[in-house]
Amino acid sequence: MKEKSICQNTLLAQPKHFLQHFLVLILSLSSTLPFAHSFDYGDALSKSLLYFEAQRSGHLPYNQRVTWRHHSGLTDGLEQGVDLVGGYYDAGDNVKFGLPMAYTITLLSWGVIEFRDEIAAVDGELRHALEAIKWGTDYFIKAHTHPHVLWAQVGDGYTDHLCWQRPEDMTTSRRAYKLDEENPGTEVAAETAAAMAAASIVFRGTNPQYAQLLLHHAEQLFEFGDKYRGKYDSSIKEVKGYYSSVSGYRDELLWAALWLYKATHNITYFDYAILNAESFGGTTWAIREFSWDVKFAGLQTLAATLPTEGRDKEQKQILQQYRSKAEHYLCANLNKNNFTNAKRTPGGLLYTRRWNNMQYVSNAALLLTVYSNHLRSTDQTLDCQTDSVGPTKILSFVKSQVDYILGSNPMGLSYLVGYGSAYPMRVHHRGASTTSYKDDKVFVGCMQGYHTWFGRHDPNPNVLVGALVGGPDKNDEFRDKRVNFAQTEACTYNTAPLVGIFAKLHELEKGSSSNTIASASLPLLSFI
Template sequence: MDLRNLLLVTAILLPLEIAAVDIPITDSWFGGFQAGACVAITTSLNGWTASLKFSDDVHSVEIWVAKVTKVSSREYRLQNEAFNPILNVGDQFCFSFVGRVTGNVTPKITFSFNGVGDSGSVASTPSSSSSSTTRSSSSSTTRSSSSTAAPSTGGSTANKDYMDALAKSILFYYAQRSGKLPANNPIPWRGDSALSDCVPGGWYDAGDHVKFGLPMASTTTLLLWSLYAFKDGYSAAQQLDAMYDVIKWPLDYFLKAWNSNTKRLTVQVGDGNADHSFWGRPEQMTMSRPCQEVSTSSPGSDVAAETAAALALGAITFKDKDTTYAAQLLTAAESLYAFAKTSRGVFSGASPFYVSSGDKDELCVAGVWLYRATRNAQYLNDARSFSDGAYIWALSWDDKRAACQELLYEETKTSSYRDAVTGFLQTWLPGGSVAYTPCGLAWRDQWGTTRYAANVAFLALVAAEAGLNTAQYRKWGVEQINYILGDNKHNGGCFSFEIGHGKQYPQQPHHRGASCPNLPATCGDAQLNADAPSPQILYGALVGGPDRQDFYQDKRTDYIQNEVATDYNSGFQGALAAINHLVATNNFPQTNNKCPCNP
């Protein structure tokens, strides 16, 4: 069912009368409720007002597709925003809102366009029975309902412990948590930290202690996408509960970071230069941790839109587990997206560490996930307007154009989106423009080599599920992950670039907390420069990886090959979930890695 179980409102609109249709309540709790619907437009409007009337007192109404004026506690006047004054015949005006009440009150609600009459009624069937622009979103347990069923590619035997690799990747995200840690914290060497941050919680970005908004949101979106597409892969590895637990941490942070009343989003906590001059535990930081925000006067639509995408996908993810929490996430996602769409401009405050190349890709991805959460066709139309068919270099925290094209193909089956996805992946497959190491890793850049390969492996496995070159993409995607997990020649072979997986793995990640011995021992530059294994095992972290010739140096001071970061693990973890799905469905492909691990 659709996240809000929205009902399609069918109406015949006549001029100079007042429309009145019942609006269903889709969720309620003590002190509030959520309601919404889609109204068919059969008379063109250029500038509009509308009314919401209630059978009981409602203290306030929060809605983001209209300006709100309180007429009385039982009537609110709506007026179009600057971005939606024109409603044309054939459009669907879809909206939702939150009402605040005293106690457990669920009033009867009527909606009317002022100056327009109605001889229609509210349909009694869910929107999934109507046209494709309002059909129900698929359950979070399955892939998108519009995806083509992937053909079977045969069931070869898995040659790696992909379940272990997935479980350990989740542990890495536990190690990156900032704020007050719960009693079930599984990382014994981590404690409470940065409790005085302007917005506590969230994830530290890498081996440092800055909370950068764009890569955190991008990481969250990609991880949630893997849960949406390959939930059975998490279940097969017995990691579903852990994944729900770990992914809620950044979502809670985003809810606290966004103030819909002031339209201000906190997008960074900490100063990169000051932070990078400190080597020690996050629990013992003493440097200033300034906040940076985006607002209508200081826009950052790239990070705002990506955060909205994460919140929307989080709402889909949690709809069957916690409807109240899912409603909070979606309410925040819609208001934040509206802010991003109307306050365009790229956030520059994370320079030189993270500099975004634009905001259209984030707006596109946010539009698709909001469409899947609400089935409001305007979001899908927005996403299509933001898509970009130009050459794509990689899938990364900065550039989500390939993700945008894949998601739009799943929803529309349009050939231009299909061609964009397959064209991008063709550049990554052997014979394309991306270089390969002798042992077969697709090598895009010295910074985050394994990260780029794993991100595209995840996308290839998603595209395979949508019916695109299924056998080829499955084989290639699994082979890239196989290289990362041991099908390489470092240290005689069988070396895993994921820490803690297998018998050989990196001992010296460029990570402050892991380099520190147990308290009360001190930690500082001596630990940075110590040519010895880190006292703490940073389970699951994916290091940057080898150079173009498969050479890798396991040395903490080499912050290129030994960098770890939340975004490094995101596509990697998603690909692992996809591979576990292939094993569970007897579709694991026959692989042929150039340097197979033969322990």
Template sequence: MSSINQHTLTNILFTQSSHNRKSQLTKMVHSYICVTLFIISTLACSSFTSAFTTQQYSDALSKSIMFFEGQRSGKLPANQRLKWRGDSALHDGSSDNMDLVGGYYDAGDNVKFGLPMAFTTTMLAWSIIEFGENMKSELANAKEALRWGSDYLLKAATAKPGTLYVQVGEPYSDHRCWERPEDMDTPRNVYKVSSQNPGSDVAAETAAALAAASIVFRDSDPSYSHKLLQTAMNVFELANQYRGSYSDSLSSVVCPFYCSYSGYNDELLWGAAWIHKASKGASYLSYIQSNGHLMGSDDDDFSFSWDDKRAATKVLLAKDQFQTYKQHSDNYICSLIPGTSNSQHFTPGGLFYKQPESNLQYVTTSSFLLLTYAKYLSANGGHASCGVSSVASEALIVQAKKQIDYVLGANPMKMSYMVGFGDKYPTRVHHRGSSIPSVRDHPDRISCDAGQQYFNSGSSNPNILVGAIVGGPDSNDNYGDDRSNYSEAEPATYINAPFVGAAAFFSGH
């Protein structure tokens, strides 16, 4: 665990104006010291703190990237490392005379949902952009995981002019079945958004993903990078010109699975921010400056997920427009620090707790933003202003480390919530392919109904989904390792993607 020395403590104390009276200054500094010491002690003094080595963080990084190979859809490459997986969904898109083979299954099911897949791709790209230099030998694997997503999104965005394909698979029939993706026989319907059926949220997130990926591949594959960026601009134009939520256009097909609860304004700003970052074009920054206040950029929401991008957009923009977006970024970041005025809920064991369903998605996204914003703060010589206290970048890193360590096993259950990491981890993961004997061990087809015996089994999953981070424990730090409890036991690509960046940071420090 990183320590905070007296010099750092001195730096994070607030300095009052010389015009204040001495007594006021004394009271303010005393209050400031008390709050700051409380924050530091809360962050640094936990009985569950674990001193993971850089090698262990590197192992976690490697496994977190390998997980994406278990989520692959389509024709698997020769270098596939999770050998229990096989080819699947090789005719996706054929019903519309399109090639939509590839991409990722979002979680434990066999549907390709566009909104979480695009968000996953954006976060894999951002992880590489910010912390790729720490990935070392894993950088190539991280870029391969990113490209598996960006290749598919490129197909989905260019298959038909003025159209973006946003989903493959009929979700209700899929969720009624428990079968391997290799045996899948449920309908592979395709769903799209267009000028007639708008989907600004999913389209703008796809634009963000393509633009972010273009930055990663700019030097290694310039032509591919250029195509990604141009497509991002086209998709953003579709999102912006024909505004509407894909939840309205596609209704029950995407709701309640990945309903866009936050609306689409956050994605429009997020997409514009990423295209601006990738293109350096002034028009996208002007778009944000002109429309931001109308789209809720003045709101301070304390969440970052596949659905809500407001906080992350401000942090991203703060890198180059530091003072403009610092206050809003501070408001979100400070909510993640125990003891501050707007601090959010934490479990008794110190885990950031947002909601019962897949809570670790908020832990990994918030940890990523803590580390990214700490980097931006350091570059600008600043501190986060948290009410009456001022918090330095070191404190943000300490809090992120505590959250990541919790995920890896420094918690009351003494359990790693990453499959395959450590001595104790979830073995009954809510995941079809992992829980059913593989096609290598059981070549005969296992039908939709026949798969239920494996879902109901109390046995451990026969296939280890290495690197998968599950939904996580409840609000009291308890975890039952129950396959039927999808809220706790289901992994997802959007949980892992930001973790890749966080693990990379600590593997390099």
């Protein structure tokens, strides 16, 4: 008998097209009230931070809140004589991939840098955000064993994907892969440098010694990645098919340079981003996606927020070129370019491709929210080809995307697992889909996991709270099946950008509900 999706248990998921069209109409009308009450963003923030605890590898701390997880990967690096215990699993498997892990920490740090006060306003969550970042940066410190050596991966995707085992039961290869002068990997070195530089800003006020240590590693890693240039998937061939670098490493070099400049105010890094702006594609690539691989839109947005005061004519011109490309991306997402706009589903969700589309949605939402803050603080508007858009209208669109994620969609389903009353129950995730190791320590073998747990029709025994799954297809349809990993697998870099966004929307929601939004210079119906 064909598995019945949880989505089919809701009225709006029935094949009655008029209901779907009616809901889409209601959603579009409600989005014109940008801060009208809708969702509990504070609760969504709390749940999003829980997800990172579920993804932890290593020896779990005493205050671990996701209690169905236990210690794992305790011998990582042992064969190579290096301590690589810790870090994060990227998704539903048990491999530690360095590039997406570093990118996750960069995005988490950016959210805290921009929205620290808003996160702190949700009781206890700033501490949890800092812990999530530090779990990653502690691992990067271990992995950077020499100025020109970075351990970039633990585990092998091929053997790992042949097994369905809890991380606590792993019998697959835990081989570690390193980058060095003979085996360069500029993307991972530069992204890890960006992550540690951004995190150093986060910890500067509360843990200055740790922040300085992070900066020390970040500068060494940037020098390593820049001096010994090479694509990391040429040095670590085992990563091909999982996290191949399609965009190359030039975007990561510019991205890292800008983060190092923000962290150090060392003009050398600013000059690097200016001198290499054109040759590395920073001011020439007009992009419509931002992801763990393609960083151009992110670095362009970062450059666009830098002050121009005190710059010479050429520097101002290049910063303006960065800004132009950043605004092309932002306007494309807002559907305000003449031709090159981002696609959307009938229900209004940004749509890039069928494989884990939600990563592009949440990543875009972060850049839009950050730039909205920048425009408000500098009293500017975003001038697109078809319209000028103010910060309030940008946040209104961000809210529409977040509300879609949380349940305002044709399926009536929250794609943030554990939030609301209806969400994916069969997430493609080894640990969540198998009985908790703490409840049942009986060893689960490689193929036994597939036969006993992967193929079950029942919901997962453990809820992967805070995970943002791949999401619906181009027609807003979603099949809640473990085998449907394009839609039901979640990744750390899906949820990471939401932390800051949830905090920002929570602040606006509080202001709206208490009639204080005017005092925050955010008039409820202003689309300026």
